[in-house]
Amino acid sequence: MDQAVMSAPPAAPARVEQLPRPAGIADVAPLYWMLRVACAAEFVGHGAFGIMTKAAWVPYFGVVGIPPEVAWNLMPVIGTVDVSIGLLVGIVRPVRIVLLYMAVWGLLTATIRPLAGEPIWEFIERIPNWAIPLTFLCVRGFGRSRQEWLS
Amino acid sequence: MRQQLVAFVRLEWLLRLAVAGAFVGHGAYGAVVAKSSWFTYFSVLGIPESVVIQHGLMTVVGVAEIAAGVVTLVLPIPALLLLMAGWKIFSELLRPVAGEPVWEFVERASNMVAPLALIVVNRERVRLVKRRWHWYAIRPCLGPALTAERDALPD
Numbered sequence: 001m002d003q004a005v006m007s008a009p010p011a012a013p014a015r016v017e018q019l020p021r022p023a024g025i026a027d028v029a030p031l032y033w034m035l036r037v038a039c040a041a042e043f044v045g046h047g048a049f050g051i052m053t054k055a056a057w058v059p060y061f062g063v064v065g066i067p068p069e070v071a072w073n074l075m076p077v078i079g080t081v082d083v084s085i086g087l088l089v090g091i092v093r094p095v096r097i098v099l100l101y102m103a104v105w106g107l108l109t110a111t112i113r114p115l116a117g118e119p120i121w122e123f124i125e126r127i128p129n130w131a132i133p134l135t136f137l138c139v140r141g142f143g144r145s146r147q148e149w150l151s
Numbered sequence: 152m153r154q155q156l157v158a159f160v161r162l163e164w165l166l167r168l169a170v171a172g173a174f175v176g177h178g179a180y181g182a183v184v185a186k187s188s189w190f191t192y193f194s195v196l197g198i199p200e201s202v203v204i205q206h207g208l209m210t211v212v213g214v215a216e217i218a219a220g221v222v223t224l225v226l227p228i229p230a231l232l233l234l235m236a237g238w239k240i241f242s243e244l245l246r247p248v249a250g251e252p253v254w255e256f257v258e259r260a261s262n263m264v265a266p267l268a269l270i271v272v273n274r275e276r277v278r279l280v281k282r283r284w285h286w287y288a289i290r291p292c293l294g295p296a297l298t299a300e301r302d303a304l305p306d
Contacts, residue, residue, distance in 0.1 A: 028271060028275055030271055031271040031272065035264065035268060037260065037264070038260045038261045038263075038264035038265075039261070040260075041258070042258060042259075044254075045257030045258025045260065046258050048252070048254040048257070049254055052252070052254075119179075121177075121180060121183070124172050124176035125172065125175075125176025125179075126176070128170075128173050128265045129261055131165050131261075131265070132169060132261035132265060134165060138158070138162055138165065139162065
């Protein structure tokens, strides 16, 4: 008996990412779904304008040195990416790394407007475009491992 | 539990910033810029351009939105947030009704959801500190009052 106890391998210390997350705000279903639907709709709506192509977007490309003829071709690509990740988050799974991308992309697209000569209010009005995906990421909890960021 | 309270407060600040931004930014188009496309939205409601100009309706709406946004940033009141969410959904619905693509409405989902999400986070935080939540409750988000609430919680 003693020998069996002594030969048992020592218990491996639990890694942080293996520990269950404590119950918290992520378990509040209405909040989770509100944020999920908002993120999805924001990107599907924004992406739709890219697919349809919008003349107002041309100056935004100009800020980063992309000429109009290339901008018109890039718009549907950007739009398709936006719609795809919107649908991914809304229908499939709100993957953490995608939520982080949404927050960064939301901030960039809001920032580019005043840089393209539009009033600063365009940026201020669009604070929710990056704050809501960031809030959702905080609610889900930042990833503690590569696997968690991808889930 | 203290860590949970800190997390709630962080979320509240993020959402307060989002709501304030959505309302101050949008309100500025009425009060500061006097954006011409707003006349179309008023006309959808049967208010002609002449009446909007005569009564300064664009400025009134814009100033009201800016005021609501600033109040939320300083002291978020759940009842006001509910009103703001209703107003946001209503005013954004005017875009497709006025002939703009429906995506203009869909794209602004975050602006509409932010006040509602703030109500939920605020309610959860108040429940955590075992206080009574009601629509006119104003909870401290910084300063000694918040520190006292945090210190009263177990680790």
